[in-house]
Amino acid sequence: MIQKIVLLVIVIGFTGMLAGAADLSKNTLPPDEATAPAADTKLHKDMLVIDDIGDDCVMFCNRIYEVNSHTTIRNEGGTTVALENLTIPCEAMVSYYRKKGEHHRYVALAIEVRGEAEPVPE
8 A cells, every 4th residue: 555655656746747847838048039939030140340339239230239148259269258348340240130029129149250340442
């Protein structure tokens, strides 16, 4: 009888662990990406000339690329640098996705500086 009770407790515990592991409501994506539809979370990667930086963003033409705690910024040597240490203007490979419901606003996931921007002849 005691063996049956112990076995029942083990089976119930194991079933509970499986139910917790299969719980798909636990989302590990960043908040903006978790609420965006699949079309908006498509990852893009483009070579850009970063024109300006703000407190929590970089800008290219009229586009704003938000920089958050998940964004990795690397200089030409591959060393991680802070946003305020970027030399502006610079050429950079930027990996990003479009922010849901916003026009010309994006979230930068990685910024890799490739060099100084070449001046455009007028």
